[in-house]
Amino acid sequence: MDSTKRCRIRLDNLQLWPLRYRWTVNLEKSLAIDPELVFLDSIDSTNLELARLLAGSSKPDLFAIVAAQQTSGKGRLGRTWVSEPESSISLSILLRPGDGIEQGLIPLFIGSMVSIALSGVTGQTAQVKWPNDILIEEKKVCGILSELSEHGIITGIGINLRTQEGAPETACSVSDFSQASFDDVLSEALFQIRAGWTKWLAMSNEFALQVVRDSSSTIGSEVRAILPSGEEVTGTAVSIEPDGRLQIQGADLHQLSAADVWHLRN
Ligand code: BTN
Secondary structure, three states: OOHHHHOOOOHHHHOOOOHHHOOOOOOHHHHHHOOOOEEEOOEOOHHHHHHHHHHHOOOOOOOEEEEOOEEEEEOHHHOEEEEOOOOEEEEEEEEOOOOOOOHHHHHHHHHHHHHHHHHHHHOOOEEEEOOOEEEEOOEEEEEEEEEEEOOEEEEEEEEEOOOOOOOOOOEOOHHHOOOOOHHHHHHHHHHHHHHHHHHHHHOOHHHHHHHHHHOEOOOOOEEEEEOOOOOEEEEEEEEEOOOOOEEEEOOOEEEEOOOEEEEOOO
16 A cells, blocks of 8 residues: 555645655554544644634544654643654544543543553553553653543644653653564554454443553552642552542542652562
């Protein structure tokens, strides 16, 4: 299959892209899983681009955009997410849950699916640190940012494929463990997300909660959490609630819906 013909590439972006990068992304496997996948050489942010597309036309459940580079990638809690050329996979997926789906579980569940994909391609145990960082050997290999839009939930997934210039000590990349290509990693992530989401829609929120709990490395850990208000909570992470909140038992019992969490060494 000639995958380049099946990719919709934004021509206005090509001139910004050094020629040597242009042919490195072969999407044959990914397009076999999602023939409608939109590939962009470079974009400010795939989450922003998906939101712009949705403002102009309606898109189906699981509609996806992937980019080989982002120039203004967005991280959680207003941070920047760096996505240099050839070093990371920036993927945004539209999820349109029907009634009855527990929306608070969606980012955690997608994180679980991506952790299964990354375990498969690296041969390592990839697990989810609440809320949705994916860690291998306690180092971050992937971050997820879900944003609510009136057309559905835009779930942005950033996977470190190779070590980026200036990456922190706390980060790792797929290339630390495997020679898997952009297409290998993307196709496996798309496959697991599609399969898991389809199963959840056919089953129940209890199924999704069990998956989320099974892939969490936070449950059972001693943790320190900083809430968006600046408040600090320490204790044992005892559970993830049916609505996705993290329950921490310290001096008091806390239920967090947003926080930065660190696993403390026991
Ligand atoms: C985080 O760990 O802070 C979340 C990072 C999320 C990054 C992804 S890359 C694809 C999508 N587009 C964005 O601008 N951000 C998300």
